[in-house]
Amino acid sequence: MTDKPGIVITGGSGRMGQMLIRTVLDSDRARLVGVVERAGHSWVGQDVGVAMGGAAVGVSVTDDALEAFSRAQAVIDFTAPEATLEFAALAAQARAVHVIGTTGMSEAQIARLEPAARHAVIVRAGNMSLGVNLLVQLTKKVAAALDEDFDIEVIEAHHHHKVDAPSGTALMLGEAAAEGRGVTLADVSDSGRDGITGARKRGDIGFSAIRGGDIVGEHDVLFAAAGERIVLRHMATDRAIFARGALKAALWGQGKDPGQYDMLDVLGL
Numbered sequence: 001m002t003d004k005p006g007i008v009i010t011g012g013s014g015r016m017g018q019m020l021i022r023t024v025l026d027s028d029r030a031r032l033v034g035v036v037e038r039a040g041h042s043w044v045g046q047d048v049g050v051a052m053g054g055a056a057v058g059v060s061v062t063d064d065a066l067e068a069f070s071r072a073q074a075v076i077d078f079t080a081p082e083a084t085l086e087f088a089a090l091a092a093q094a095r096a097v098h099v100i101g102t103t104g105m106s107e108a109q110i111a112r113l114e115p116a117a118r119h120a121v122i123v124r125a126g127n128m129s130l131g132v133n134l135l136v137q138l139t140k141k142v143a144a145a146l147d148e149d150f151d152i153e154v155i156e157a158h159h160h161h162k163v164d165a166p167s168g169t170a171l172m173l174g175e176a177a178a179e180g181r182g183v184t185l186a187d188v189s190d191s192g193r194d195g196i197t198g199a200r201k202r203g204d205i206g207f208s209a210i211r212g213g214d215i216v217g218e219h220d221v222l223f224a225a226a227g228e229r230i231v232l233r234h235m236a237t238d239r240a241i242f243a244r245g246a247l248k249a250a251l252w253g254q255g256k257d258p259g260q261y262d263m264l265d266v267l268g269l
């Protein structure tokens with residue numbers, strides 16, 4: 001027997017899934033007790049170590065999420081919005097901490113997490129890295145210090161597989177800028193510009209998205225005024241930063257009261 005928390009990874013074959021599996025297997029603070037994939041996925045039924053091209057690790061990939069969650073203390077979930085909502089209900093049923101890295105959730109989908117959070121700990125963040133969460137706080141401070149003479153634009157770049165825009169991180173940075181300015185992001189958000197858009201509106205917070213190649217994730221917060229510009233930048237070069245943050249969140253959540261938390265809570269920022 002061991003008292004190290006047992007962790008289940010959902011979406012195990014994905015870019016983040018595989019990074020999370022390696023991170024948990026390498027950790028001396030947690031155990032990998034399950035890996036979940038979609039029903040019908042070629043990995044289901046295989047040992048996950050073998051499926052990843054290496055030696056067996058004694059954990060079979062399953063499509064039975066509830067059975068896997070019932071053996072775990074935490075579920076780390078970087079999949080897709082509707083899958084994450086299903087997993088939230090099941091993780092709550094199993095009373096497992098649910099760490100959500102999935103982005104692209106609508107406001108309505110986020111609201112649907114609330115019932116699960118009454119029974120279990122949910123830690124959700126569009127970016128689990130220390131650097132980005134620090135950048136969130138810096139963005140809030142700079143936005144609070146500057147007036148609307150400075151146009152704020154969040155510019156993000158990601159790999160060509162990414163399906164959502166603006167990125168979850170860009171939205172976190174936009175929210176931070178809006179909070180610093182004392183406004184509501186929904187009232188001032190300007191994304192997806194194309195065609196004759198008209199001049200930039202004073203006070204708007206803009207979003208620009210680049211998609212290409214294998215870019216892991218880059219985010220600039222630009223404060224542009226007449227005669228000067230400030231740029232706050234984070235560049236991710238390795239997905240391990242997100243996986244390490246997610247595992248930290250899974251461990252931090254043990255024994256916490258049910259509810260919704262984010263990485264600022266986990267990192268104490």
Ligand SMILES: NC(=O)C1=CN([C@@H]2O[C@H](COP(=O)(O)OP(=O)(O)OC[C@H]3O[C@@H](n4cnc5c(N)ncnc54)[C@H](O)[C@@H]3O)[C@@H](O)[C@H]2O)C=CC1
Nearest residue numbers: 011014015016037038078079083101102103126127128242
């Ligand atoms: N919060 C953070 O720090 C980060 C968040 N992300 C987000 O994580 C998510 C996944 O990103 P990637 O790994 O690049 O995508 P991916 O497409 O490589 O992986 C997604 C995985 O989820 C699986 N999946 C989908 N529906 C499922 C279901 N119902 N049951 C079980 N598995 C299911 C897919 O089969 C796939 O293996 C995206 O929303 C991305 O934006 C990515 C990196 C960092």
Ligand SMILES: O=C(O)C1=N[C@H](C(=O)O)C[C@H](O)C1
Nearest residue numbers: 103126127162167168169217
């Ligand atoms: O899809 C990704 O890859 C990433 N998604 C997150 C986001 O939407 O911000 C975090 C990171 O930038 C990588």
